[in-house]
Amino acid sequence: MPQWWKLRRRTAQEAAQALMLDPAFRMWLIAVGRAYQGGHANFEAEELRTLVPKMNRSTGETSLYSDRQIGRLIKDLIEAGILAPASNRRCLVIPFTLLNADIQYSPVPCPEHGHDLSWTPDGWIDPVALVDGLGVAATMRKAG
Numbered sequence: 598m599p600q601w602w603k604l605r606r607r608t609a610q611e612a613a614q615a616l617m618l619d620p621a622f623r624m625w626l627i628a629v630g631r632a633y634q635g636g637h638a639n640f641e642a643e644e645l646r647t648l649v650p651k652m653n654r655s656t657g658e659t660s661l662y663s664d665r666q667i668g669r670l671i672k673d674l675i676e677a678g679i680l681a682p683a684s685n686r687r688c689l690v691i692p693f694t695l696l697n698a699d700i701q702y703s704p705v706p707c708p709e710h711g712h713d714l715s716w717t718p719d720g721w722i723d724p725v726a727l728v729d730g731l732g733v734a735a736t737m738r739k740a741g
C-alpha cells in the first residue's frame with residue numbers, strides 16, 4: 598500500500614460548501630484546499646466565520662458561528678490530530694504526518710507563523726531539507 602495519496606484541492610474546497618457536513622470537517626476541507634508550503638492555510642481576520650457558515654437544519658437558514666465557536670472547531674481538529682496545535686483563526690496548519698506540502702515554488706513565509714516549515718508531533722521541520730539530507734534536529738534548531 599502506498600504511503601501517500603494525492604488530494605485534489607479544488608474538490609476539497611467544493612465539498613466544503615456542502616452545509617449538511619459537520620462544520621469542523623468543512624473547515625478542514627477548506628484548509629486542505631488552501632494549504633500551501635508547510636501545510637499552512639492563511640485566512641483574513643473573520644474570514645473563517647464566513648467560509649464556514651452555520652446551517653439551521655430545521656429552517657435551512659444560514660448564520661455565522663461566533664469567534665468562540667470557530668475556536669472550538671479548530672480545537673476539535675487539533676485534538677483529532679488533523680490540525681497542528683499552532684493553528685488559529687489566521688492560519689490552519691495541516692501536520693506533515695498527514696500532508697506533505699513541500700512545494701518547491703513561491704516560498705512565501707506564512708504571515709502568521711513567520712515561516713513555511715511543516716509541523717510534526719516532534720516540532721517544526723523543513724521537508725525540503727529532509728530531501729537534501731539535513732537532519733530533522735538541525736532543521737528544528739533552525740526553527741527555534
Ligand SMILES: [Zn+2]
Pocket residue numbers: 637638688689690707708709710711
Ligand atoms: Zn502558518
